[in-house]
Amino acid sequence: MNSRLKxxxxxxxxxxxxxxxxxxxxxxPVSVVLPLTLLAYIFCGLxxxxxxxxxxxxxxxxxxxxxxxxxxxxxxxxxxxxEALAIMVFYKIGAxxxxxxxxxxxxxxxxxxSIRPQIARVVIDxxxxxxxxxxxxxxxxxxxLKGEIVPVDGVLQSDCCALDxxxxxxxxxxxxxxxxxxxxxxxxxxxxxxxIKVTKLYKNSSLTKLINLxxxxxxxxxxxxDLIRRFCTYYTPFVVIxxxxxxxxxxxLEGAVFSDWxxxxxxxxxxxxxxxxxxxxxxxxxxxxxxxxxxxVLVKGSVHIETISRLxxxxxxxxxxxxxxxxxxxxxxxxxxxxxxxxxxxxxxKNSTHPISKSLxxxxxxxxxxxxxxxxFKEISGFGxxxxxxxxxxxxxxxxxxxxxCNCVNTHTDDGYTRLYLVIDKELSATLLLEDCIxxxxxxxxxxxxxxxxxxxxxxxxxxxxxxxxxxxxxxxxYYYQTTPDKKVEVFKKxxxxxxxxxxxxxxxxDAPVINLSDVSFVMGKKGSALSVESADIIVMNDSLESxxxxxxxxxxxxKTAVFNIAFVIFIKFMVLFLGAFGFANIYSAxxxxxxxxxxxxxxxxxxxxxx
Amino acid sequence: MRLRFDIKGIxxxxxxxxxxxxxxxxxxxxxxxxxASSLVIDAKxxxxxxxxxxxxxxxxxxxxxxxxxxxRD
Numbered sequence: 001m002n003s004r005l006k007x008x009x010x011x012x013x014x015x016x017x018x019x020x021x022x023x024x025x026x027x028x029p030v031s032v033v034l035p036l037t038l039l040a041y042i043f044c045g046l047x048x049x050x051x052x053x054x055x056x057x058x059x060x061x062x063x064x065x066x067x068x069x070x071x072x073x074x075x076x077x078x079x080x081x082x083e084a085l086a087i088m089v090f091y092k093i094g095a096x097x098x099x100x101x102x103x104x105x106x107x108x109x110x111x112x113x114s115i116r117p118q119i120a121r122v123v124i125d126x127x128x129x130x131x132x133x134x135x136x137x138x139x140x141x142x143x144x145l146k147g148e149i150v151p152v153d154g155v156l157q158s159d160c161c162a163l164d165x166x167x168x169x170x171x172x173x174x175x176x177x178x179x180x181x182x183x184x185x186x187x188x189x190x191x192x193x194x195x196i197k198v199t200k201l202y203k204n205s206s207l208t209k210l211i212n213l214x215x216x217x218x219x220x221x222x223x224x225x226d227l228i229r230r231f232c233t234y235y236t237p238f239v240v241i242x243x244x245x246x247x248x249x250x251x252x253l254e255g256a257v258f259s260d261w262x263x264x265x266x267x268x269x270x271x272x273x274x275x276x277x278x279x280x281x282x283x284x285x286x287x288x289x290x291x292x293x294x295x296x297v298l299v300k301g302s303v304h305i306e307t308i309s310r311l312x313x314x315x316x317x318x319x320x321x322x323x324x325x326x327x328x329x330x331x332x333x334x335x336x337x338x339x340x341x342x343x344x345x346x347x348x349x350k351n352s353t354h355p356i357s358k359s360l361x362x363x364x365x366x367x368x369x370x371x372x373x374x375x376x377f378k379e380i381s382g383f384g385x386x387x388x389x390x391x392x393x394x395x396x397x398x399x400x401x402x403x404x405x406c407n408c409v410n411t412h413t414d415d416g417y418t419r420l421y422l423v424i425d426k427e428l429s430a431t432l433l434l435e436d437c438i439x440x441x442x443x444x445x446x447x448x449x450x451x452x453x454x455x456x457x458x459x460x461x462x463x464x465x466x467x468x469x470x471x472x473x474x475x476x477x478x479y480y481y482q483t484t485p486d487k488k489v490e491v492f493k494k495x496x497x498x499x500x501x502x503x504x505x506x507x508x509x510x511d512a513p514v515i516n517l518s519d520v521s522f523v524m525g526k527k528g529s530a531l532s533v534e535s536a537d538i539i540v541m542n543d544s545l546e547s548x549x550x551x552x553x554x555x556x557x558x559x560k561t562a563v564f565n566i567a568f569v570i571f572i573k574f575m576v577l578f579l580g581a582f583g584f585a586n587i588y589s590a591x592x593x594x595x596x597x598x599x600x601x602x603x604x605x606x607x608x609x610x611x612x
Numbered sequence: 613m614r615l616r617f618d619i620k621g622i623x624x625x626x627x628x629x630x631x632x633x634x635x636x637x638x639x640x641x642x643x644x645x646x647x648a649s650s651l652v653i654d655a656k657x658x659x660x661x662x663x664x665x666x667x668x669x670x671x672x673x674x675x676x677x678x679x680x681x682x683x684r685d
Binding site: 059 | 616623624625626627628629641643644645646647648649650652674675676
């Protein structure tokens with residue numbers, strides 16, 4: 001008979017015994033009840049008793065099983081048969097529930113670990129061989145079929161492909177990757193067969209790092225977890241010793257009945273396991289970290305969740321953090337026909353690889369473009385472009401670039417916009433105003449922080465105008481501009497002095513000193529590359545500020561849940577202990593304080609899995 | 613050096629705490645994540661993988677013969 005059937009049988013016997021005792025006033029004689037109880041007890045409790053004895057003799061160690069065994073034996077001696085059985089049955093139910101909770105949260109949080117590919121298809125001289133991902137070497141070519149998960153990091157050798165990176169970034173949008181772009185392990189191939197040249201070993205690949213990060217989060221323990229640890233070292237010995245003392249009371253106290261005091265001691269033994277605390281609190285944090293990883297936020301330890309919940313201020317870097325780091329066309333000042341202007345810009349920029357050209361081409365798409373012939377195209381990097389279009393000499397670029405050609409007026413002011421000048425035949429024809437776009441979700445984050453009394457500040461190396469513009473658009477009132485790395489540290493120290501618990505949110509580039517100073521740091525993950533940012537505490541894989549906001553909301557809920565669990569478990573346990581010592585709590589309430597509380601606390605902890 | 617193991621057969625989270633303490637005493641640091649069934653050990657670089665595995669397995673076996681540790685691949 002398997003263990004579950006045994007448990008069901010024993011539980012049924014227990015229910016029969018309870019009905020017999022309370023509803024039929026012990027109608028069944030002891031000669032029936034005792035063998036039935038013993039049979040059920042052996043069915044569900046034999047392994048517990050054997051384990052307990054084995055551990056005691058072999059390793060001279062008192063285990064929870066031993067305490068339970070002693071408790072049940074004592075109950076038998078007191079002729080409390082249903083109670084004896086109940087202690088064992090519920091101890092088993094508690095253990096089963098622990099397993100269930102563990103398996104459930106494990107599969108939920110570590111879904112990444114379970115999707116981990118078991119093989120990599122290495123192609124050597126046109127022949128395909130299946131090997132373990134850990135045996136793949138740098139420089140190997142691997143093949144990934146449609147719907148398969150990329151096992152190791154590499155660069156794409158096929159022309160292009162569509163990837164589902166949801167498990168890495170929490171983003172549901174399909175990512176299109178072109179030849180020689182990076183492909184991260186853990187992404188799912190949505191196109192036909194692709195070939196990838198391996199650039200990283202399995203152990204350094206994104207997927208492996210991600211799984212390790214989530215697991216290692218247990219190392220950076222929160223203060224509440226540490227507290228519980230210390231509590232547990234004293235709790236069990238304290239309870240067991242008190243139980244022994246309670247047994248001895250009748251020796252010194254005249255008129256006290258042994259059986260009564262032994263029953264009080266039993267209550268203590270049953271409540272002696274702090275498992276409800278030890279499991280539920282770390283589980284709350286772990287489940288919460290798992291929930292956060294699903295929205296693309298990786299938290300490297302439960303301590304950070306605690307810190308976030310108590311945060312007083314946060315400092316933001318600008319470029320790449322509050323802004324996208326990409327330029328967007330914001331205004332055009334020109335005497336030319338716009339269709340013609342954008343035809344020229346399109347003809348020029350399609351030859352360029354500069355980041356700005358991408359956004360200009362995007363802007364040009366909304367105009368009916370005429371195809372123009374371009375000759376003598378030259379790109380002077382850092383300055384601009386020059387070419388002949390329609391036999392006209394064209395210069396397009398920064399003020400420094402065009403000022404030698406025409407005597408145009410420098411309209412450059414520090415208002416946060418980047419200007420590009422178009423000069424046709426030595427005549428200034430157009431001025432384009434570009435801005436570094438602030439992320440759409442920045443404002444929502446800042447107003448959330450404001451409403452929670454968390455002070456935001458921008459610390460940027462950019463010019464005054466750019467930072468002012470960002471401040472206006474995000475609603476962050478305090479800002480520091482043109483800060484050198486040293487100055488950044490100084491400014492951050494000042495904020496820390498005033499606010500004590502301060503976070504930093506940056507893109508991870510050149511921020512190391514500030515990250516080290518901060519109580520908790522967010523780093524924008526740039527689609528996975530920041531997994532290598534060792535010093536960051538929290539990695540935002542999808543660069544989204546909405547994820548940062550959610551991280552705040554969820555962290556607070558996790559922390560509240562954990563604190564509630566601690567208070568709930570300790571309160572119930574001590575109440576039952578207190579009542580038990582004075583003879584007001586029976587064994588059933590003790591079982592509730594042990595197993596009932598465990599189940600309730602763990603269910604409460606598992607809610608954190610669904611936080612979003 | 614950080615090594616990762618799967619750990620199976622621990623009875624309850626409270627026992628996991630005790631075992632963790634015993635393993636921690638032998639290495640720089642050790643953490644058992646009961647909910648993830650994982651054991652992470654930070655060991656001195658002078659030890660090799662097999663040594664760490666053997667020491668940890670011995671401690672676990674002496675603690676409770678039902679506990680099994682295996683190196684993660």
